[in-house]
Amino acid sequence: MTIKWNQAGRHLFMIIFSLVMIYPVIWWIGASLKSNAELSSPGLFPSKPQWSNFVNGWHSVPGHSFTDFYLNTFGLEIVLLIVTLISSTLVAFGFGRLDFPLKNFWFSLLMLTLMLPGQVLIIPQYAMFHQLGWVNTYLPFIVPHLVASGAGGTFFVFLLIQFVRGIPRELDESAKMDGCSWFGIYWRIVMPLTKPAIVTVMIFCFLWNWDDFLGHLLYINSVDKYTVGLALRMINDSSSGQEWGQLLAMSLVSIVPATLVFMFLQKYFVEGIATTGIKG
Amino acid sequence: MSQTTTVALKTAAGTKKRKSFLSRWDAPIAGYLFILPWLIGFFGLTAYPMILSLYYSFTDYTLMEPISWVGARNYERIFTADDKFIQSIKVTFMYVIASVPLKLIAALLVAVVLNKAMKGISAYRTAIYFPSLIGGSIAVSLLWRNIFGVDGIFNKILGIFGIGATGWVTNPSTALWTLVLLTVWQFGSSMVIFLAGLKQIPNDLYEASSVDGANKFVQFFKITLPMLSPTLYFNLIMGVINAFQMFTSAYVITNGGPMNSTYVYALYLYERAFSRYQLGYSSALAWIMLVIIVVVAAIIAGTSKYWVFYETESGGKKRK
Numbered sequence: 001m002t003i004k005w006n007q008a009g010r011h012l013f014m015i016i017f018s019l020v021m022i023y024p025v026i027w028w029i030g031a032s033l034k035s036n037a038e039l040s041s042p043g044l045f046p047s048k049p050q051w052s053n054f055v056n057g058w059h060s061v062p063g064h065s066f067t068d069f070y071l072n073t074f075g076l077e078i079v080l081l082i083v084t085l086i087s088s089t090l091v092a093f094g095f096g097r098l099d100f101p102l103k104n105f106w107f108s109l110l111m112l113t114l115m116l117p118g119q120v121l122i123i124p125q126y127a128m129f130h131q132l133g134w135v136n137t138y139l140p141f142i143v144p145h146l147v148a149s150g151a152g153g154t155f156f157v158f159l160l161i162q163f164v165r166g167i168p169r170e171l172d173e174s175a176k177m178d179g180c181s182w183f184g185i186y187w188r189i190v191m192p193l194t195k196p197a198i199v200t201v202m203i204f205c206f207l208w209n210w211d212d213f214l215g216h217l218l219y220i221n222s223v224d225k226y227t228v229g230l231a232l233r234m235i236n237d238s239s240s241g242q243e244w245g246q247l248l249a250m251s252l253v254s255i256v257p258a259t260l261v262f263m264f265l266q267k268y269f270v271e272g273i274a275t276t277g278i279k280g
Numbered sequence: 281m282s283q284t285t286t287v288a289l290k291t292a293a294g295t296k297k298r299k300s301f302l303s304r305w306d307a308p309i310a311g312y313l314f315i316l317p318w319l320i321g322f323f324g325l326t327a328y329p330m331i332l333s334l335y336y337s338f339t340d341y342t343l344m345e346p347i348s349w350v351g352a353r354n355y356e357r358i359f360t361a362d363d364k365f366i367q368s369i370k371v372t373f374m375y376v377i378a379s380v381p382l383k384l385i386a387a388l389l390v391a392v393v394l395n396k397a398m399k400g401i402s403a404y405r406t407a408i409y410f411p412s413l414i415g416g417s418i419a420v421s422l423l424w425r426n427i428f429g430v431d432g433i434f435n436k437i438l439g440i441f442g443i444g445a446t447g448w449v450t451n452p453s454t455a456l457w458t459l460v461l462l463t464v465w466q467f468g469s470s471m472v473i474f475l476a477g478l479k480q481i482p483n484d485l486y487e488a489s490s491v492d493g494a495n496k497f498v499q500f501f502k503i504t505l506p507m508l509s510p511t512l513y514f515n516l517i518m519g520v521i522n523a524f525q526m527f528t529s530a531y532v533i534t535n536g537g538p539m540n541s542t543y544v545y546a547l548y549l550y551e552r553a554f555s556r557y558q559l560g561y562s563s564a565l566a567w568i569m570l571v572i573i574v575v576v577a578a579i580i581a582g583t584s585k586y587w588v589f590y591e592t593e594s595g596g597k598k599r600k
Contacts (some may be wrong), residue, residue, distance in 0.1 A: 001461050007398070010393060010398060010399070011398065012401075013393065014393065014398070014400075014404045017390065017404075017408075018403075018404050018407035018408060019407075021408050021410070021411060021465070021468075022407050022410065024410075024411075024423065024424075024427060024465075025410065025414075027427070027433055028423050031426070031433075039288055039426075039431070040431035040432070040434070040436070041436075042436040042437070042439075042440075075300065082311075087317040088320075090314050090315075090317060091314060091315050091317055091318040091542045092315025094310075094311050094312075094313075094315035094318075095316050096314060098307050098308075098310055098311035098314060099308070099311065100306060100307060100308040100309075100310075100311030100312055100569070103311065106315065106318075106319070109322065110318065110322075112321065113326055115517075115577070116326070116567070117521055117523050117524065117525055117529075117570060118525065119546055119549065119566060119569065120330060120333060120335070120554070120566045120567070120569070120570045121325070121326065121329050121330065122549075122566070123333055123336065123549075123553050123559055123562055123566055124328075124329035124330070124332040124333040124336065124563070125325065125329050125331070125338070125564050126553070126559075127341070127343065127559060128329065128332070130343060133391050144321065144325055146317065147318065147320045147321030147324065147325065148317050148318045148319045148321050149318075149321035149322075149325045149326065153321065153344060157318060182306075182307075182310040182314075183310075186314070191422055193561065207413070210417070211416045211417045211418075211528075213417075213418050213527075213528045213532075214528065214550070218554060229417070229418045229419075232418050232419060232422065233532065236422055236532070239541075244426055244548050247422060248422070248423065248426065249419075251419035251420075251423060252419070253418065254418075254419045255414045255417060255419050255420070255595075257533065258413055258414055258417075259410075259413070261501060262410070267404070270405075270472055271408075273469055273472045273476075
C-alpha cells in the first residue's frame, strides 16, 4: 500500500513539476493570439484569437517577409549540414581507424579545443574574415564547418570518433583483402554503420546554428541576408514592444523547426546527450 | 563467418611480406589525409587566431588604422581604470555562482525522482527537456522579457497570491535573477545526462545497503552521490565554462541594464570590440576571461580528488 502511495505521490509531483516547466510555452501559444490590450490579462487564451498577429508579423519587416528569412536560414543550414557531414566523418574516420605518427598528440589537442571557450576566438577570427572581405557573406559560417571547426565542430568529431571506434575492425580487414582502399572502407563500410551517430551530429549542427545568434549578429549586416534570429531582433528593436502579439507570434514560429526535429528524432537526441554529455 | 575471417587474416599475413615500401606508409599518409580538414581548422581557425589575439592585446588595433604596439597598456588600463570591467566581472561571477549550482541541483533531484522506473517517464522527460531545446534562442529571450515585464504574466500570477508587482527586468536588484531563472529553467539537458549516469549504478548496491538498514537519504548521500560524482564533475566544468560566456539572453532581455546590473562579461567584450571597434583592448579582455576560466576550472579540478569517486577495476570505490 505504501509503495502505491509513494508511486502516486511521485507522479503527482512530476505532473505538477512538468506543468510548471511547460507553462511559459503554453502561455506563449495563447499570447501569440492575443491583442495588445489583452496581453496583460491573466487568462491563458484570448477571448478572440487574433490570427492577424501571424499574418502581420510575417510581413512586419518593410520590404521583406519572413519567407525570405526562413529561406536564408534554411539555405545556410543545408550547406552547413552537408559540409559538416563530409568534414567531420572524414576526420573521425582518420582518428578512429588509422594509425599514424603523432596521432595521440593530435587527439589530445582535439580534446583540449573541446574545452576552449569560443569567445577567445571571436575577435581574431572576425579580424581575419574582415580582411578577407567575408563580412556580410555566409563564408564565416561555411568555411569553419568545412574544416570540422565552427559551432560545435570539435564536439561532432569527438562524438563520431567514439562511435567509429566501436565498429569491429575485422570488417576493414576483409574489405582490404577484397582490394578496398581506405577511402572505400570509409565510404562503404564505416559510414553506413555510423548512421545513428551521424543523425545525432546533424541534429545538433542544425540546432546550434539555428541559435548561433552572436555569429549571425557579427557577420550578417544587410537585411536581405538576415536569418530568422536577426529578423526577430529587428522587429523587436523597431517596434520597441508596441506589437508584442506579433513579436511573440513570430518568435513562436521560429521554434517550430527545432520542435519538429525533436519530436521526430527524439531517440537520437537522448542518446546523443547521454553518451557524450553534449549540452542541449 | 569467423572461418572466412581467419582465412582472410591468413592471406593478409601472406601478402604483408610482399608489400612494397610505399604501402608501409599507406596508413600514415591516409591518416593525415583524413584528418587534414581538422588540421587546417586547428591551425587556421584556432591556433593562429589565438596567437593573433594575444598579439592584438598588446596593440591598439581598431580594424581601420595601422596597428601600433602599446605594450601592456591595455591590461594596465583594464585593471586600474576600467569601472565597467569590474562591474562585468562582478555580474558574471554572481551569475555563474547562482545559475550553475541551482541548475545542477535541479537536474540531479529531478533525475533521481524520475529514475525510479516510473510509467510515463518519457512524457515527463520530454516536458522537462523541452526548455533546454529552445532556451538558447532569441525567441525565448523575447518571451522572457515579456513574462517578467511590469505587465507580464509573472506579476499577474504573483498578484493572485497578493504579492505586489514590480518590473522584474527593469529593477536592478532582480534583473539578473530573471536571467538566472532562464538558465535554471533549461536544466533538462543536464538531467538527461544524470539519468544516463544513474542507470549505470548497479542495483545490488542499494539492495545490500537496505539489508543493512540504510534509509533513502543515507543511500542518496552514500551511494547515489558518490557513484554519480564523475558525471556531476563533468557537468560542473562544462556548465561553468558555458556560464562565463553567457551572451544572448543578457543582450536581448536586458541589454546589460538596468544600471549595468546584468552587464555580463561577454556583453562588455562585444561592446568594446564591435560597437567601438577597439579590437586590441577587447582582445586583452578576452585573454583575461580565458585566464579566469582556466583558473576556475583548475580550482574545480583540484578539489575533485576530494569529492569525485572513480570505480576501481576490482569493483570497489576508491578516492582517485
